[in-house]
Amino acid sequence: GVYAYLEMLGxxxxxxxxxxxxxxxQEEKLxxxxxxxxELRLQRxxxxxxxxxxxxxxxxxxxxxxxxxxxxxxxVIEWKxxxxxxxxxxxxxxxxxxxxxxxxxxxxxxxxxEGTYLDTYYVDLLTAADxxxxxxxxxxxxxxGQIAKKYLQTxxxxxxxxxxxxxxxxxxxxxxxxxxxxxxxxxxxxxLQKNSLCNLLLFKYNVSSKSKTFLxxxxxxxxDICCSLPTExxxxxx
Amino acid sequence: MxxxxxxxxxxxxxxxxxDEIKAVVQKWGFLSEAQLQTINFHQTKESVSQKVVxxxxxxxxxxxxxxxxxxxxxxxxxxxxxxxxxxxxxxxEEIEFFDLTDFKERFKRQLRSAxxxxxxNFREYEDNxxxxxxxxxxxxxxxxxxxTSYVVYHSQTPYVFISPSVFKSTLPLLCQALVFASNxxxxxxxxxxxxxxxxxxxxxxxxxxxxxxxxxxxxxQERNVAPESGMYRLIRENRNEKERIQRVNQExxxxxxxxxxxxxxxxxxxxxxxxxxxxxxxKKEPFRCLVRFSSPHLLESLRSLAPAGMADAPLSPLLTxxxxxxxxxxxxxxxxxxxxxxxxxx
Numbered sequence: 001g002v003y004a005y006l007e008m009l010g011x012x013x014x015x016x017x018x019x020x021x022x023x024x025x026q027e028e029k030l031x032x033x034x035x036x037x038x039e040l041r042l043q044r045x046x047x048x049x050x051x052x053x054x055x056x057x058x059x060x061x062x063x064x065x066x067x068x069x070x071x072x073x074x075x076v077i078e079w080k081x082x083x084x085x086x087x088x089x090x091x092x093x094x095x096x097x098x099x100x101x102x103x104x105x106x107x108x109x110x111x112x113x114e115g116t117y118l119d120t121y122y123v124d125l126l127t128a129a130d131x132x133x134x135x136x137x138x139x140x141x142x143x144x145g146q147i148a149k150k151y152l153q154t155x156x157x158x159x160x161x162x163x164x165x166x167x168x169x170x171x172x173x174x175x176x177x178x179x180x181x182x183x184x185x186x187x188x189x190x191x192l193q194k195n196s197l198c199n200l201l202l203f204k205y206n207v208s209s210k211s212k213t214f215l216x217x218x219x220x221x222x223x224d225i226c227c228s229l230p231t232e233x234x235x236x237x238x
Numbered sequence: 239m240x241x242x243x244x245x246x247x248x249x250x251x252x253x254x255x256x257d258e259i260k261a262v263v264q265k266w267g268f269l270s271e272a273q274l275q276t277i278n279f280h281q282t283k284e285s286v287s288q289k290v291v292x293x294x295x296x297x298x299x300x301x302x303x304x305x306x307x308x309x310x311x312x313x314x315x316x317x318x319x320x321x322x323x324x325x326x327x328x329x330x331e332e333i334e335f336f337d338l339t340d341f342k343e344r345f346k347r348q349l350r351s352a353x354x355x356x357x358x359n360f361r362e363y364e365d366n367x368x369x370x371x372x373x374x375x376x377x378x379x380x381x382x383x384x385x386t387s388y389v390v391y392h393s394q395t396p397y398v399f400i401s402p403s404v405f406k407s408t409l410p411l412l413c414q415a416l417v418f419a420s421n422x423x424x425x426x427x428x429x430x431x432x433x434x435x436x437x438x439x440x441x442x443x444x445x446x447x448x449x450x451x452x453x454x455x456x457x458x459q460e461r462n463v464a465p466e467s468g469m470y471r472l473i474r475e476n477r478n479e480k481e482r483i484q485r486v487n488q489e490x491x492x493x494x495x496x497x498x499x500x501x502x503x504x505x506x507x508x509x510x511x512x513x514x515x516x517x518x519x520x521k522k523e524p525f526r527c528l529v530r531f532s533s534p535h536l537l538e539s540l541r542s543l544a545p546a547g548m549a550d551a552p553l554s555p556l557l558t559x560x561x562x563x564x565x566x567x568x569x570x571x572x573x574x575x576x577x578x579x580x581x582x583x584x
């Protein structure tokens with residue numbers, strides 16, 4: 001009946017699978033042996049090169065220039081991979097790196113302040129007809145629209161440099177505010193007033209001198225939002 | 239202390255879950271530690287709220303303190319209200335310094351010039367969020383503390399999150415005051431609404447995890463290979479298809495948590511397409527209908543549709559564009575195939 005037929009199909013499938021398995025095992029073995037042959041050949045080349053070098057060194061004692069050992073194909077590739085990895089790492093450390101995508105490029109901008117790495121932001125660009133921003137993770141108070149209008153179509157490098165400047169300056173200012181609150185919490189009186197861009201700070205702090213304590217009002221204005229230092233500081237005593 | 243204020247404080251405390259009353263009242267900071275010690279928070283809520291009111295009486299609480307308690311309550315439980323997102327437009331390209339004191343003054347001045355009988359309170363939080371609470375009265379009656387609007391605004395951004403009061407007429411007054419105070423020149427609704435304020439913020443501030451491709455080495459995730467079972471070599475059905483769905487899903491939704499929205503609404507104004515023989519509609523008019531998706535967590539459920547086998551991957555871009563387009567109300571008109579129409583002004 002049906003069940004017997006299914007059993008027979010099952011058994012056939014099983015046999016076919018076994019045969020397939022055997023075939024695959026043989027192919028794997030062949031591959032392994034081929035690889036082994038290649039490895040041995042490389043070894044032989046390297047050893048030959050060493051022998052040549054030694055011979056030439058012997059001769060070189062009499063003033064002949066010795067030829068550098070022939071780099072094997074494998075070590076050349078390894079060196080290429082290492083230097084590419086190092087290059088990618090360097091680009092990441094410089095703060096701007098990019099990766100091509102199906103429709104364009106995705107840039108990654110890392111921020112840092114005085115040796116501390118801070119947040120990372122992304123801009124995903126389409127490069128079909130003209131350059132367009134597909135999506136991004138840039139905070140909304142950074143004037144991305146303005147920067148893009150000025151530079152995106154004409155000079156992508158400049159666009160990225162200017163954007164990176166804005167982001168690094170913002171990250172630096174915010175980091176400084178956090179550090180201030182963390183390390184000087186004893187001296188600061190009351191809440192510290194700031195805004196999203198951290199370009200205006202208002203706070204009160206205590207300063208002691210000759211056993212007298214004074215309460216000072218500080219106002220820091222950061223006129224240049226590409227800069228992480230204030231342009232105007234007002235300190236008054238109440 | 240005013241009877242009305244006492245009642246208001248009592249009712250606000252009653253809204254808080256019993257286990258959390260202590261924390262909220264502490265955050266409020268109006269009662270001293272010593273006073274808080276005298277409250278037995280394990281009693282019934284009614285007793286606790288009575289005791290709180292008693293202590294507030296000792297400290298002569300006024301409307302301002304009661305309003306602050308209300309703000310704190312709404313800040314901790316924002317999903318009790320529905321929030322709509324609005325976007326303001328600026329004329330110039332100047333980078334503002336945004337002085338908070340200036341903003342508050344301008345807001346109060348503009349709102350009071352339109353309607354004097356309002357209670358306005360502000361509270362700022364560490365993440366630069368400014369919470370504004372407005373209780374509305376009429377030209378002839380005092381403000382009703384139970385009819386409030388809430389506004390959450392982050393300085394130097396064009397986005398405002400509004401939870402309006404039941405009085406529809408107060409919304410334009412609120413918008414006007416905001417535009418004036420923040421130095422913008424106009425405001426429009428973004429067709430983005432939900433209960434989870436933080437998710438709405440994540441969507442417009444682009445803080446949700448978008449799947450950006452980078453070279454930065456990510457730790458490789460181990461893929462669990464299911465052990466081949468049994469006597470016969472059973473192969474997982476449709477393995478390629480399942481993997482494709484996973485891949486497409488991951489490209490669209492990413493791996494991380496998605497912002498929480500509760501519904502998406504599509505207003506269709508498209509022509510009914512049918513066989514020529516089945517002329518259902520004689521008039522060539524758009525077939526109007528409204529499609530509404532609702533879920534406790536809509537985007538998460540959309541993400542699980544394809545892997546669960548309930549929909550084809552990739553999903554329609556009308557569904558997947560919600561976080562990127564920052565809207566969940568759409569109008570779809572006939573125009574060489576459906577596509578999201580332009581936004582509707584409030």
